[in-house]
Amino acid sequence: MRAMPASRQLTLAGLAALLVLVSLVVVGLGPIHMTTGEAASSVARLLTGHGHDSGSDLLIAAVRAPRVLTAVLVGAALGIAGAAMQTVFHNPLAEPGITGVSSGAAVAAVLLIVTGGARIPGVLPLGAFLGAMAVAGFIQVFSLSAPGRSSAPLLLVGIALNALLGAVVSAVITNAPQAEQARSALFWLNGDLTGRSMDDVRMATPPIVIGVLALAWHTRELNLLSLGDATAQTSGLDVRACTRRIIAAAALATAGGVAVTGIISFVGLVIPHIVRLIWGGDHRFVMPASALLAAIFLVIADTIARMAFSPVSVQTGTVTALVGAPFLLALVLRDGGVRQ
Amino acid sequence: MSTRKSGRGTGAWRAARRRPLVEIGTAALSLHEVRAGYGRHPVIAGLDLDVEPGLVHGIIGPNGAGKSTLLKACLGLIPSRGQLLVHGHELVTLSAVQRAWLMSYLPQDLTTTSTLTGEEYVHMGRYARRPRFGQLNTADEEAVNRALDMTGCREWASRPLAQASGGERQLIALARALAQDAAILMLDEPASALDLGHELSVLRLLHPWVAGGDRPRTAVLVLHDLTWAARFCDRLHLLVNGRLIASGKPAEVLTTGTLRAAYGIATAITTVAATGTLDVTPL
Numbered sequence: 003m004r005a006m007p008a009s010r011q012l013t014l015a016g017l018a019a020l021l022v023l024v025s026l027v028v029v030g031l032g033p034i035h036m037t038t039g040e041a042a043s044s045v046a047r048l049l050t051g052h053g054h055d056s057g058s059d060l061l062i063a064a065v066r067a068p069r070v071l072t073a074v075l076v077g078a079a080l081g082i083a084g085a086a087m088q089t090v091f092h093n094p095l096a097e098p099g100i101t102g103v104s105s106g107a108a109v110a111a112v113l114l115i116v117t118g119g120a121r122i123p124g125v126l127p128l129g130a131f132l133g134a135m136a137v138a139g140f141i142q143v144f145s146l147s148a149p150g151r152s153s154a155p156l157l158l159v160g161i162a163l164n165a166l167l168g169a170v171v172s173a174v175i176t177n178a179p180q181a182e183q184a185r186s187a188l189f190w191l192n193g194d195l196t197g198r199s200m201d202d203v204r205m206a207t208p209p210i211v212i213g214v215l216a217l218a219w220h221t222r223e224l225n226l227l228s229l230g231d232a233t234a235q236t237s238g239l240d241v242r243a244c245t246r247r248i249i250a251a252a253a254l255a256t257a258g259g260v261a262v263t264g265i266i267s268f269v270g271l272v273i274p275h276i277v278r279l280i281w282g283g284d285h286r287f288v289m290p291a292s293a294l295l296a297a298i299f300l301v302i303a304d305t306i307a308r309m310a311f312s313p314v315s316v317q318t319g320t321v322t323a324l325v326g327a328p329f330l331l332a333l334v335l336r337d338g339g340v341r342q
Numbered sequence: 343m344s345t346r347k348s349g350r351g352t353g354a355w356r357a358a359r360r361r362p363l364v365e366i367g368t369a370a371l372s373l374h375e376v377r378a379g380y381g382r383h384p385v386i387a388g389l390d391l392d393v394e395p396g397l398v399h400g401i402i403g404p405n406g407a408g409k410s411t412l413l414k415a416c417l418g419l420i421p422s423r424g425q426l427l428v429h430g431h432e433l434v435t436l437s438a439v440q441r442a443w444l445m446s447y448l449p450q451d452l453t454t455t456s457t458l459t460g461e462e463y464v465h466m467g468r469y470a471r472r473p474r475f476g477q478l479n480t481a482d483e484e485a486v487n488r489a490l491d492m493t494g495c496r497e498w499a500s501r502p503l504a505q506a507s508g509g510e511r512q513l514i515a516l517a518r519a520l521a522q523d524a525a526i527l528m529l530d531e532p533a534s535a536l537d538l539g540h541e542l543s544v545l546r547l548l549h550p551w552v553a554g555g556d557r558p559r560t561a562v563l564v565l566h567d568l569t570w571a572a573r574f575c576d577r578l579h580l581l582v583n584g585r586l587i588a589s590g591k592p593a594e595v596l597t598t599g600t601l602r603a604a605y606g607i608a609t610a611i612t613t614v615a616a617t618g619t620l621d622v623t624p625l
Contacts, residue, residue, distance in 0.1 A: 004465065004478055222474065226466055228458065232449045233515070236417050237522065238442030238470030282502060283457025 010287045017294035024298050025074060028305045029066045034058070064199070072198040072206065073300040073318075076259035077269060079210045081296025082217050083252035084270025085277070085288050089224045090248050091157045092231075095330075098256040098270035101156065101249060102163030106137030107260040108171050112187045116178045120186075127205055127261040134257030137163060138250060145246050153231065153245050193266035193319025195304045202262040213255025217289060220248050224285040266319045268326020269296050269303075275329075368430065370395040370526050370560040371416055376424035378408075378415035379584075385411040386584040388424070393577075395429075395525075395558040398548045400565055400575030402595075404605050407581040409564040410450055413528050416562075417447050429525060442470035446522035450530040450564075452511050460499035460506065460514040464489055467521035489520035492547050494540075508535040516544060520551065527551065529563040533570075545574040572596055572620035580604055596620055 023038075030041035036058055044062050083098035091100065099105065110133025111126060113119075120126040144159055171191070178184040223244050226234040235241045259266070273296040277288050303321040310316070371393035379385040385408040393399055401409045415422040418433050418441060426433040428444050436444070446467070458466075467489070468482045478486075490496040493513045503511065512535045519527060527548075533541035552559045565571050571578055572592040580588040580595050582604045588595040601609045601622070608625040 222469070225458065225462075226469055229463065229466060229518075230449065230451075232414075232417075232419055232447065232451075233466075233518070235419060235438060236442060236445065236447035236528075237466060237518075238439040240438040278457050282459070284462060 006286050014290055017291060021294055021298050024301055025070050028301055029062055029070055031305060031309060032066065034061060068200045068203050069195050069198050070301055071203045072195055072262060073304045074297045075206050075210050076263050076266065077297035077300030078214060078293040079255035079259040080266065080270035081273045081292035082214050082289050083255045085274035085292040086217050086224060086248050086252050088274055089228050090245055091153050098252060101141050101160040101253060102137045102167060103134045103253045103256050104260050104265045105164045105167035107134035107257060108191055108265060109133055109167050111190050112171050112174045115187045115190060116174055116183045127202060131257050131261035134260055138253035138257065142246060142250060190264040192317045193264040194317040195263055196315065198262065206258045206262045209254045209258030213251045213258060214293060216251035217248065221285040221289050228283060264319065266322055268322045269300055272326045272329045273299055369393065370429060372427040374425040376415060376422055376426055378411055378420055378422035384584065386415065389586055391579060391586055393560060393562060395560045396552060397576035398552055398561045398574060400563055400571040400578045401581060402565065402568060402571050402578055403581035408584040409581055410530050413530055413564060417445055417528060439470045442522060442524065444524055445526045445528055446519040446524040448516050448519045448529040448532050452515050457502055457504050459502050460495055463503055463514055464517045464521050467518040485521045485523050489517040492520060493517040494543065509537065509540060512536060525557060525559060527561045531564055545570060548574060568596060568622040572622065573617055592620055596622055
């Protein structure tokens, strides 16, 4: 394939610039309002280590910047992982948690919330991450022993695991000794960025960065996989090993995100579709563009969640679902129309 | 026969990937007691077959005879037992890249979720020959352009594949297989979605392609039309219930007796004056 056209490279640069701009605008929004220029100055002071003890600098450093950074990281992880999963499984309805990774995190998180372990600082995200990675490990072991080269058995295992772990989550919540614990568990399951700190950012960064970079490394292979497993294999790609690597990288990125925000739905499903609809299916573009656009989307969705319904605070996951569900419905209806 | 493996991570790897990774042996394919199938049910049972290089080979037989399964087994897409040599190399010892140097494949099922354009699709045929960060070189461009010209896809190759008709998709997939420039071209019903004119064009390009390489080339195709098979194949291999019941030149394989045994029907076999090849008419 030829080098990516300059127009596409410019589009990626434009999306990156838009992400920075949106983040700066959003950092200034809130009950204590700042202009984008003031927010940019404040962020610049903080980045260069010259932050003041003024209210605005403290507010940005302790509250708004961690929240926006978390949204950027998690959005990018979900966007790029969703794009990869849709191609690996040849399924337009695949999303980052399709292999059961998010459900693994959910079981661990809900158990920690209900048993009270989540009260210890840092335990909830760490436990959720480990829960997700346990499922990712199971998928890897299964893929080593699964017959054939197709990714279809892994998809079925993911569906089964999601159903099984979903049942465990429901059972744990239903039998929670206190109603408040059940409410907290449901809150986590819906995904939210309220109160995220730099500790969360620090925890999420390594798995997300490693996972995203590993996925970005496989853009050429994803292009080949999009032609079908048989064509990819006979073109020189070890489909089975490559699929395993991509699923592991997507699981790592997703686990890093889910651990600090809970399950944020639809971002990883919808954004890659939008990218493909507008710009086509070259994964050298689709992967970074999905990461950038998903990050922008999540930053905006989180801002809507915390501001649009004030004084009532709506969860970030609720907003992404409110936008994403109609899109998914339209997608299904459109595909159904095509088949007819 | 030596097999040169690529050394990943070394400076030489990029250059090595541009050179043939495997030597070309005498027989294109050599199968001995090969068993292959899906799950626990073998479709091919104890098959012996030698595919002579430099010729167009047709695999014929009734539905369910194991024609597509035979191709998939040779390509390593499904597990097989027995001895399966590709240009003298044990199939199981070859890496995916080495296999791609030796064999390219046009599958029967061309369902794809890809939103790549036709040209981008054909470029993917050069995957095994290009280092990760290498750009298309002259040989890559020539192979892609030649394949687009041979299949007549150039005019609409810039359109997304999702907008292509079934026939156009089959032609572009054939172009991708040709651009791969492997020693053996494996085609599973290459003209099943094509109109008569395009079907003829595709079958006509096989002999020029086989004769055109700087190393021995071989085409192996599965097809149902026995008259086309007689006209465009140098050798035919007739499969029934996973076993080879006849193999040789078209006139040796296409007899009323073998066709009755294979298809359970009576046929009239005549020579077409215009082409000098056999015509098979079911009676």
